[in-house]
Amino acid sequence: MAKLLYKLGRWSYLHKWRVIVAWLIILVASAGAAVSLMRPFTSEFAISGTPAIEALDTLDSNFPGEGDVATAPGVNLVFAAPEGEQLTNDAYMAAIDETVAYIEDNLADIRGTDRFGNPVVVSDELQRMLVEQMTELGLPEEAAQKDAYNVRMLSDDARIGYTTFEFGAESNFVVTDEERQVVHDAMEIGRAAGLEVEAGGAGFGDPIEVNTTSELIGIGIAFLVLLVTFGSLAASTMPIITAVVGVGIGAMAVLTTTHWVDLNDVTPVLAVMIGLAVGIDYALFILSRFRQERASLPGPEAAGMAVGTAGSSVVFAGTTVFVALVALVLAGIEFLSWMGIAAAFTVFVSVLVALTMLPALLGVWSDKAFAGKIPGVAGHPGPGDRPAKDLDKRSMGRSWVNFVRRFPAVVMAVVVLGLGAMSYPVLGLEMALPADTNSNKDTTQRKAADLLAEGFGPGVNAPLLIVVDAHGVNPDAEILQPYMAAIPEEQAGGRAEQAALASFLYTVGQANSVNGVVHAQIISVNDDFTAAQILATPDGAPDDPYTLDIAHGLRENNLQVEDATGVTIGLTGLTAVQMDITEELAEAMPLYLGIVVGLAIILLMVVFRSIMVPLVAGLGFLLSVGAAFGFTVLVWQDGLFGLVNTPGPILSFLPIFMIGVTFGLAMDYQVFLVTRMREHYLKLRGQDGGQDGAESDAELRAVEEATVEGFRQGARVVTAAAIIMIAVFIAFINQPLPFIQIFGFALGVAVFFDAFFIRMGLVPATMFLLGRSTWWMPKWLDRILPEVDVEGTELEEQFEDHQDHQNHQELQPA
Known part of the structure; x- marks a missing residue:
């Protein structure tokens, strides 16, 4: 050579x-x-074949058109009143309404608006509708009230509130600077009225x-x-x-x-x-x-x-x-x-x-x-x-x-012992992917995540999505009989649907029994009652090692539910994918x-x-x-x-x-x-x-x-x-x-x-x-x-x- x-x-x-x-x-x-x-480059770090990615495939087949929840261009817009005050103040309410209206008027395409609007108003309406829907499905009113409380958009002291929506972009990595700028301009309206307004979410990450x-x-x-x-x-x-x-x-x-x-x-x-x-x-x-x-x-x-x-x-x-x-x-x-x-x-x-x-x-x-x-x-x-x-x-x-x-022995000892000692902190290594919760403290994304954690607990930033596919549910499963008895067959539409709804309720109950889960609840059921989405809110932030333990606990629990009922269950969402x-x-x-x-x-x-x-x-x-x-x-x-x-x-x-x-x-x-x-x-x-x-x-x-x-x-x-x-x-x-x-x-x-x-x-x-x-x-x-x-x-x-x-x-x- x-x-x-x-x-x-x-x-x-x-x-x-x-x-x-x-x-x-x-x-x-x-x-x-x-x-x-x-x-354009992407901001994804996806790996095919992981359990969370496979669960996304199940979600897509049962809920077509809902997109990939891991890459959805969602935005969390967070409002906070000064210490000791509430968002219900008339001046703050008017500023929030103006901020939301500016986004509606200036974004050409906006999706996912079920939770979009003034959080003081939307939160009450959302909780009321959720209680009605869950009780119609046979859920006790007390349990329905807990579900409604878990998805509230206004903190208990009414100082912090948030609303969510999605840009019209195909995914979070093709959101344009112009779309982000609309949100930035809207935030200034609320800030001018004395509110703290911050934004985060997968769709509002800073471009590279x-x-x-x-x-x-x-x-x-x-x-x-x-x-x-x-x-x-x-x-x-x-x-x-x-x-x-x-x-x-x-x-x-x-x-x-x-x-x-x-x-x-x-x-x-x-x-x-x-x-x-x-x-x-x-x-x-x-x-x-x-x-x-x-x-x-x-x-x-x-x-x-x-x-x-x-x-x-x-x-x-x-x-x-x-x-x-x-x-x-x-x-x-x-x-x-x-x-x-x-x-x-x-x-x-x-x-x-x-x-x-x-x-x-x-x-x-x-x-x-x-x-x-x-x-x-x-x-x-x-x-x-x-x-x-x-x-x-x-x-x-x-x-x-x-x-x-x-002095060869001295040099060797100094290098080996010195670098060996320097290696010791590796035992405490924690790893995570970029997220709002670990962004720079000076960014609006980090401030939004911190405000959400303060008002609603750290788990609000780390939602886990359980996807239940009930096509193979066993109507004769012993564990489902008490739940099926509480659901009239006529109301469910048939024995198969009755068993499917029972499996959803059983899955929720089992998820709530997992240590570290603050609350689990059904958030969506498809039209033919063959699949459901269950939101599990953990008691930890996305990059908290404890949250990883909770996710593993949920997966072990899901395996037991599958064995007992015949359904197929996956755990996904942005947090699980990462x-x-x-x-x-x-x-x-x-x-x-x-x-x-x-x-x-x-x-x-x-x-x-x-x-x-x-x-x-x-x-x-x-x-x-x-x-x-x-x-x-x-x-x-x-x-x-x-x-x-x-x-x-x-x-x-x-x-x-x-x-x-x-x-x-x-x-x-x-x-x-x-x-x-x-x-x-x-x-x-x-x-x-x-x-x-x-x-x-x-x-x-x-x-x-x-x-x-x-x-x-x-x-x-x-x-x-x-x-x-x-x-x-x-x-x-x-x-x-x-x-x-x-x-x-x-x-x-x-x-x-x-x-x-x-x-x-x-x-x-x-x-x-x-x-x-x-x-x-x-x-x-x-x-x-x-x-x-x-x-x-x-x-x-x-x-x-x-x-x-x-x-x-x-x-x-x-």
């Missing part, structure tokens, strides 16, 4: 304008396709907004790091250019894909975040090697050698990131799979651009590739012609690795973690021909991921030091996605750092004659010297790459949506722990402690594993032989 990449790098250098123009044409064509074909400042901040910091690394204005621009081109093509491809696939609105953000970080890093590695080779080789050959050696590592590292992201498909979760595929494609394009466009840019700059030198930086002479520090002899990398060499997704993600995480760690160990065995190096790399990866999770939980969930104003559960798909990304990036640094060490080890060992299997001071010395020299050569570039990647990720904390902020923070912390604690601390420390065992591998395993020359050793040897031959030819007499 190294030889092929050498030819590619050299060809790209010599045919620079063809390569650059080709990539620009691809970029423009991608943009054109995106503009022509792109469709991505601040371009995040990318600009990341690119700006990356440019400064590149300046310090190369000390050249010209060289510092090239990795930025290639990364922007690669990410641009990847992002346009993601937009184009929306024409055929419903993609979640987080997908392009993550693709850009990851693609930008790896794009700059990969170009940095190749450019750094080019500078080294350019000291002794002409431009085309130096470019070829840089792509053949560092480019080989880039291909391997990019492949690990690609595989880790694509492997998210194994979790069997659609939206997560597409996130992984989108990010993986962006990484793939970034690798191709780095391997071809970077040497082409070097060809354009030619001998001025490192022009615009910054005095006193990266080995350049400082002011007054004073020589700058010799980076080969005196550098922070060399000083650090020599410290590790003296809970199922969270559980599916949690269950998939251990399997995925095992796959990526196992993959890491196998790949690194192939590359480094060692047992211990891959094992240390894999265990180190687990430590860095655990510590990153732990710190993220402390800050974003537990609110450490008040760094975030709205601590809450961690986004459900962050852990599994973060495992994939961090794995890929961790392998990047492992490859770029340890290949340098192995390269030196093979040269030193070859000079000492090999001495396989012998306890040799010379071989032990080779291991230690190779570790020092390899670290010294790789540490500066890896440090720069890690700082760039951290900066790109952390810059996304500037985004307005909390879950994107958490992604940026968590990935930045993960890279920090992995690059500076694991790769630059634990890895060299274990090598010094292991000595000769560092590069040991059983001969039988060495024979069966394929050979992969990531270091480009064969290419270097061939090139040196060619150069020696040419020099010999020049020395021959004419």
Whole structure:
């Protein structure tokens, strides 16, 4: 592979304008396709095949036309009078009426208006009608009164009230800004009268907004790091250019894909975040090697050698990131799979651009590739012609690795115990999907949810919908006989209908017996009395772990009802759907973690021909991921030091996605750092004659010297790459949506722990402690594993032989 990449790098250098123009044409064509074909992103996190989704199918078949309750564009409009006052005040009543009227007059299409209007008036009418309907079905009046009270729209103290409606949009993710603006304008009418008016619900979520400042901040910091690394204005621009081109093509491809696939609105953000970080890093590695080779080789050959050696590592590292992201498909979760595929494609394009466009840019700059030198930086002479520090002899990398060499056990203990302790908060990890109840406290959605919880209890924000399909009800079921006796057969319309109604009432009674259910009640029965919808209000918020226990209790209860009556029962609704997704993600995480760690160990065995190096790399990866999770939980969930104003559960798909990304990036640094060490080890060992299997001071010395020299050569570039990647990720904390902020923070912390604690601390420390065992591998395993020359050793040897031959030819007499 190294030889092929050498030819590619050299060809790209010599045919620079063809390569650059080709990539620009691809970029423009991608943009054109995106503009022509792109469709809106969705805000759904649905997973097919979950119990809640299957219950939605049952609901749709028995109540056609009612839509998907999990994605219905519903709005909760909440009114609150000042403390000590009531909404029944004449001035407040008039303001509420005007607010509601404004929405009716200015929304072209509005649905779900059964509970829409002034809550003071609608609540009384709704409760009265409900009592009449339920008593007609044979429900005792006392039970009907409880049902009516549970769906009240005015709090007991009459200070808080709410009303609901649905936008005319097909689902919550296609609601327009204009429709939302109508609600915002209406809210100002009530606020002007002294009321607190807030709005929430699935149809009133904030649209995805991505601040371009995040990318600009990341690119700006990356440019400064590149300046310090190369000390050249010209060289510092090239990795930025290639990364922007690669990410641009990847992002346009993601937009184009929306024409055929419903993609979640987080997908392009993550693709850009990851693609930008790896794009700059990969170009940095190749450019750094080019500078080294350019000291002794002409431009085309130096470019070829840089792509053949560092480019080989880039291909391997990019492949690990690609595989880790694509492997998210194994979790069997659609939206997560597409996130992984989108990010993986962006990484793939970034690798191709780095391997071809970077040497082409070097060809354009030619001998001025490192022009615009910054005095006193990266080995350049400082002011007054004073020589700058010799980076080969005196550098922070060399000083650090020599410290590790003296105290390897101390460094290892500090890293393992420190990161292990940092991982402890993971035991308290809570996961949830975005909802009004965990939105930022400053948003109207969060304020609306808090007001509803204050006036009607936390369960009002977490309704659970029980769907009963009574087509298979057993009229002879013993448990149904008392209920059937209370329902006249003539009133029900027949024995089958009588049994169905009895099963509905029995299901309600059993649901009310589940611990944590505040109240369960029938809210709808279809026309032929074969199915019913039952609302179960839990005593907990949507992201409360107790609510999950209640949902499980209801499902266990439903199974018992099914066995006793012959009906089919499902639990669904937005809350249940999100809970199922969270559980599916949690269950998939251990399997995925095992796959990526196992993959890491196998790949690194192939590359480094060692047992211990891959094992240390894999265990180190687990430590860095655990510590990153732990710190993220402390800050974003537990609110450490008040760094975030709205601590809450961690986004459900962050852990599994973060495992994939961090794995890929961790392998990047492992490859770029340890290949340098192995390269030196093979040269030193070859000079000492090999001495396989012998306890040799010379071989032990080779291991230690190779570790020092390899670290010294790789540490500066890896440090720069890690700082760039951290900066790109952390810059996304500037985004307005909390879950994107958490992604940026968590990935930045993960890279920090992995690059500076694991790769630059634990890895060299274990090598010094292991000595000769560092590069040991059983001969039988060495024979069966394929050979992969990531270091480009064969290419270097061939090139040196060619150069020696040419020099010999020049020395021959004419």
